[in-house]
Amino acid sequence: HRHLTGIAGLEPHQILFLLDEAEQWVEANRDRARVDKRLAGLTQINAFFENSTRTLLSFEIAGKRLGADVVNMHAAQSSVKKGETLIDTAVTLNAMRADVIVIRHSSSGAVQLIADKVDCPVLNAGDGWHEHPTQALLDALTIRRRRGSIAGQRVVICGDILHSRVARSNMLSLTALAAEVRVVAPSTLMPAAIERMGVTPFTSFDKALDGADVVMMLRLQNERMNGAYIPSTREYHELYGLTPERLERARPDALVMHPGPMNRGIEITSSVADHPERSAITEQVEMGVAVRMACLDVLTRRERGIEGWA
Ligand code: CP
Numbered sequence: 001h002r003h004l005t006g007i008a009g010l011e012p013h014q015i016l017f018l019l020d021e022a023e024q025w026v027e028a029n030r031d032r033a034r035v036d037k038r039l040a041g042l043t044q045i046n047a048f049f050e051n052s053t054r055t056l057l058s059f060e061i062a063g064k065r066l067g068a069d070v071v072n073m074h075a076a077q078s079s080v081k082k083g084e085t086l087i088d089t090a091v092t093l094n095a096m097r098a099d100v101i102v103i104r105h106s107s108s109g110a111v112q113l114i115a116d117k118v119d120c121p122v123l124n125a126g127d128g129w130h131e132h133p134t135q136a137l138l139d140a141l142t143i144r145r146r147r148g149s150i151a152g153q154r155v156v157i158c159g160d161i162l163h164s165r166v167a168r169s170n171m172l173s174l175t176a177l178a179a180e181v182r183v184v185a186p187s188t189l190m191p192a193a194i195e196r197m198g199v200t201p202f203t204s205f206d207k208a209l210d211g212a213d214v215v216m217m218l219r220l221q222n223e224r225m226n227g228a229y230i231p232s233t234r235e236y237h238e239l240y241g242l243t244p245e246r247l248e249r250a251r252p253d254a255l256v257m258h259p260g261p262m263n264r265g266i267e268i269t270s271s272v273a274d275h276p277e278r279s280a281i282t283e284q285v286e287m288g289v290a291v292r293m294a295c296l297d298v299l300t301r302r303e304r305g306i307e308g309w310a
Pocket of ligand 1: 051052053054055056126135259260261
């Protein structure tokens with residue numbers, strides 16, 4: 001694998017390899033003296049055609065901690081605004097001899113299109129409804145560290161499953177690692193034939209929560225609705241909001257997760273999001289830096305003349 005465009009196509013042992021690689025960076029980040037500058041001399045371009053806080057900053061921090069020269073291209077300030085095409089933008093980045101390119105784009109497949117045009121590894125930082133692979137890896141790492149394993153865990157993913165690249169990448173990685181995955185959404189926000197993903201669909205959040213080990217909440221992606229019927233904010237909170245009372249239906253030690261950004265009071269109540277023992281939301285952000293360090297390191301190994309990954 002030269003690029004990381006998605007979890008699809010990765011074997012379970014490759015997912016586990018990236019998680020194992022990330023473990024060393026969790027510890028090293030807590031004790032900064034232990035981070036070596038193995039990417040020194042490499043140029044990393046983060047090309048973000050869509051807004052981001054966590055993914056952009058953690059890819060930037062990850063590259064800098066490993067010694068790369070990191071430059072960010074924000075589409076809003078770029079020549080994309082003057083009508084430059086995605087392919088012309090890719091060719092331009094390539095001509096600058098980037099050693100690794102990280103891309104976020106609102107169109108599904110845009111990252112693969114760029115990967116096909118450039119000479120260096122490309123990492124998908126989220127493309128449309130398609131995939132957000134580093135999010136799924138950081139979620140898997142968080143679950144493994146907090147629950148001891150991923151296999152056999154009952155993971156409930158609740159929200160806008162239809163439009164969510166986070167849900168899609170997580171369904172792929174968690175089923176590959178033998179978790180039991182339940183997905184919950186209003187019927188208009190549930191993809192057709194979702195069972196083919198190896199998950200069990202529910203329209204009742206209360207039923208899905210029975211015996212849950214992990215509850216992963218997603219945001220309603222209003223920017224992607226395209227006319228799909230969605231309940232009012234109040235109705236959505238009533239039916240699909242994670243409240244302390246509803247969390248009682250899950251296991252007493254169930255973990256609460258959210259990729260962010262959160263809409264407090266809609267899909268999750270603040271007292272749950274901020275729960276000192278149950279919530280893993282800030283830990284997810286911490287794991288995000290470690291996972292992105294691992295992905296940048298592993299995917300640039302060939303450029304650095306060392307063996308890549310299986
Ligand atoms: N989870 C996530 O992708 O957050 P950002 O959109 O802030 O990067």
